[in-house]
Amino acid sequence: MKIIKNKIKLSDFNTFRTGGNARFFCKVKNEDELREAIKFAKEKRLKFFVIGNGSNLLLSDKNFNGLVIRNFISGKKIELKGKNHSIISAGSGEYIDNLINFLVNNNLSGIENLWNIPGTVGAGVVQNIGAYGVELKDYIYSVEGIDTRNLKQCKFNNNDCKFGYRESIFRKNKNLIITKVFLKLNNSFKPNLKYSALKEYFLVRKTPTIGEVIKTIKKIRKNKLPDWEKLGTAGSFFKNPIITKVKYQKLLKKYPNLPKYSAGKGLVKIPLGFVIDKICEMKGLRVGQVGLYEKQSLVVINYGGAKFSEINNFAKMIERKVYEKIKIKIEREVENIY
Numbered sequence: 001m002k003i004i005k006n007k008i009k010l011s012d013f014n015t016f017r018t019g020g021n022a023r024f025f026c027k028v029k030n031e032d033e034l035r036e037a038i039k040f041a042k043e044k045r046l047k048f049f050v051i052g053n054g055s056n057l058l059l060s061d062k063n064f065n066g067l068v069i070r071n072f073i074s075g076k077k078i079e080l081k082g083k084n085h086s087i088i089s090a091g092s093g094e095y096i097d098n099l100i101n102f103l104v105n106n107n108l109s110g111i112e113n114l115w116n117i118p119g120t121v122g123a124g125v126v127q128n129i130g131a132y133g134v135e136l137k138d139y140i141y142s143v144e145g146i147d148t149r150n151l152k153q154c155k156f157n158n159n160d161c162k163f164g165y166r167e168s169i170f171r172k173n174k175n176l177i178i179t180k181v182f183l184k185l186n187n188s189f190k191p192n193l194k195y196s197a198l199k200e201y202f203l204v205r206k207t208p209t210i211g212e213v214i215k216t217i218k219k220i221r222k223n224k225l226p227d228w229e230k231l232g233t234a235g236s237f238f239k240n241p242i243i244t245k246v247k248y249q250k251l252l253k254k255y256p257n258l259p260k261y262s263a264g265k266g267l268v269k270i271p272l273g274f275v276i277d278k279i280c281e282m283k284g285l286r287v288g289q290v291g292l293y294e295k296q297s298l299v300v301i302n303y304g305g306a307k308f309s310e311i312n313n314f315a316k317m318i319e320r321k322v323y324e325k326i327k328i329k330i331e332r333e334v335e336n337i338y
């Protein structure tokens with residue numbers, strides 16, 4: 001593993017394309033290299049952080065006077081083949097689409113609805129990614145990582161990870177770096193079509209193949225979400241708010257079309273995209289080089305060269321407007337790292 005001491009432009013390592021220079025930078029391919037990198041930072045008393053594909057980050061434009069570790073920990077393996085389920089392992093630096101491809105080739109299913117999310121497996125666990133009726137947490141068997149305080153390996157079963165909506169212990173405790181993820185998948189394919197946008201595609205053909213589901217998700221995402229290669233974005237910028245059913249009933253009187261999803265006892269989740277678009281009427285709002293994506297109001301776009309402060313101020317303005325309109329304090333899904 002080589003530590004690069006030249007200034008590295010962090011804007012090249014995240015999909016929002018903000019960020020200053022990192023003083024030190026390295027790529028790690030396995031757990032030992034990760035340990036080595038952390039040791040280097042500790043010996044030099046440097047701050048450090050680990051990134052994957054950088055698709056859920058909003059980085060400050062300040063230079064980072066520490067070490068940035070880019071995770072390329074790879075590997076995919078079928079660990080155990082049972083009668084109905086199999087356990088597979090994946091390196092935390094593997095891209096989610098590569099993992100899904102591997103699963104499809106081995107006739108394993110469960111997480112195919114997460115197709116086309118531009119992130120790594122480790123980051124997917126950190127924020128418990130979800131799309132089209134599937135959340136990664138429902139397929140996680142266990143997680144292996146390194147505790148940066150003592151460089152020891154640590155293991156977590158599903159419960160230990162304290163998963164919630166875009167939440168996990170790893171999002172709160174930055175001392176834990178995920179290295180390997182074990183998933184429990186189905187040996188036979190049963191399409192998960194409960195999400196309405198997906199259901200609509202299969203009204204006639206009710207039993208699609210896994211390939212057809214993946215192709216359809218790609219199509220739906222292409223119609224709704226921006227092309228990450230062309231525009232700076234981190235996908236959904238905010239979380240969908242979870243509110244009480246009582247509060248929802250009150251809102252419903254004023255906004256009779258407001259959709260809802262179940263979110264546990266006495267609670268519902270409401271789509272903030274709908275709120276921003278139809279209630280606050282801010283669809284496509286743009287200030288300078290920052291704006292809301294025309295086709296999906298939950299997505300903030302860097303149209304080119306926007307600074308961290310511009311994006312941050314734009315987001316604060318959205319947060320304020322939503323509060324003024326419906327008295328809900330919204331939370332961000334993207335992470336500020338430093």
Ligand code: EPU
Pocket residue numbers: 130131132133195197224234235236237238239240259271272273274275277278294295296297298333
């Ligand atoms: N809607 C609008 N206007 C908009 C956007 C949405 O009216 O501008 C309405 C839609 O018509 C629909 C509802 O809001 O009735 C929900 O919209 P959508 O199905 O697009 O999903 P979402 O709740 O906005 C969530 C995830 C996405 C994920 C989709 C599909 C969060 C924060 N976002 O978005 O995840 O792809 O569901 O499952 O939970 C991400 O996390 O980066 C992400 C893209």
